[in-house]
Amino acid sequence: MRYIKLRDLEVSRIGLGAMGMSHGYTGAGTDEAESIRTVHRALELGVTLIDTAEIYGPYTNEELLGRALKGHRDQVVLATKFGLIAHAGAGPWNLDSSPNNIRTSVEGSLKRLGTDHIDLYYQHRVDPDTPIEETVGVLSELVEQGKIRTIGLSEAGPETIRRAHAVHPITAVQSEYSLWTRGLEERVLPLLRELRIGLVPFSPLGRGFLTGKIRSTEGFAEDDFRHDNPRFTGENFQRNLRIADEVQTVAAEAGATPAQVALAWLLAQGDDIAPIPGTKRVSRVEENTAADAVQLTDEQLAKLAGLPPASGDTHTEAALRMLER
Structure with a gap:
């Protein structure tokens, strides 16, 4: 495993997204023992960046990682997120990045994760009711207190990123980025490079679609999450199968799996990018981390870059309203 810098934070080139172990996908939360084995195997393979959030479950994913990382905390760059639970009122799936809510969130996450500090603490979604300067101001206090090491943003737009960075250096932005979700290339990615902010792509395998294993939604x-996702429904799904087939063709040429090719393409986009493919299985974490050794030719990279855009939005209408672009 190679290692890169997200600003000044050293992480493995490929991380591990833990969400699906507890939340969001069919079978989540049904095999804790395998999930813990998956975390331990990732550590054996050199993975250091592990990602979760208080909303996953809610709370159960952080609790799972707390158990899995007992005795291994010093091997991990641990990332979690706040802002999608309004602790004093409306509860889960309600935006709240107010100062008091952040302070409540961080204490809960520290306790569930069984640690005295979080290495990378993300605002999960931008809260339009709280100025980003106010949010980052509180986060910078948490850095000074040693409760968090670095600050991140998730699915933030260019203006928010720039304003946040002016208050305190932002270490990483986490956004959906993959062969079939490339909207941040025009405006967000150039800004991240201007400001020396790392990029952590989530759903780098298109929520499993780019692996070629999903041929039906039944x-x-x-x-x-995919049950009513526009890209996985109706005619969109059938059109998008052609993208998965093209990735499969390149994979056959490269002597790799489609998942490894999708990750290798992402890694080829720069040494400031650390994708976090999610899985709850040992076999998949072994497959995903091996993508670090896959070298695609210029012709293969160009073929992948030229794939048609995916049909359908990345999220439902309600979820899209929480994203900045």
Whole structure:
């Protein structure tokens, strides 16, 4: 495993997204033992960046990682997120990045994770009711107190990123970025490079679609994020299968799996990018981390870059309203 810098924070080139172990996907939360084995195997393979959030569960994913990382905390760059639970009122899935809510959130996360500090603490979604300067001001106090090491933003737009960075250096921005979600290339990615902010792509495998293993949506449970996701429904799904087939073609040429090719393409976009493919299985974390050794030719990279845009939005209408672009 190679290692890179997200600003001044050294992380493994490929991280691990833990959300699906407890939340969001069919079968989440049904095999804690395998999830813990997956975390331990990732550490053995050199993965250091592990990502969670208080909203995953809610809370159960942080609790799982707290158990999995007992005795291993010093091996991990631990990232979690706040801002999608309004602790004093409306509860989960309500934006709140007010100072008091942040202070409540960080104490809860520290306790559940079984640690005295969080290495990378993200605002999960921008709160339009709280100035970003106020939010980052409180986060900078938490840095001074040693409760968090660095500050991140998730799915923030260019103006918010610039304003936040003016208050305190932002270490990383986490956004959806993959072969079929490339909207940040025009405005966000150039700004991150101007300000020396790292990029942490989530859903780098298109929520499993780019692996080529999903040929039907019939197996999705009703609480699966993809059950009503526009890219996984109706004609959009059928059109998007052609993208997965093209990735499969390149994978056959490269002697790799489609998942490894999708990750290798991301890694080729710069040495300031650390994707966090999510999985709850040992076999998948072994497959994903091996992508670090896949070298795609210029012709293969160009073919992948030229894939048609995905059909359908990345989120439902309600979820899209929480994203900045």
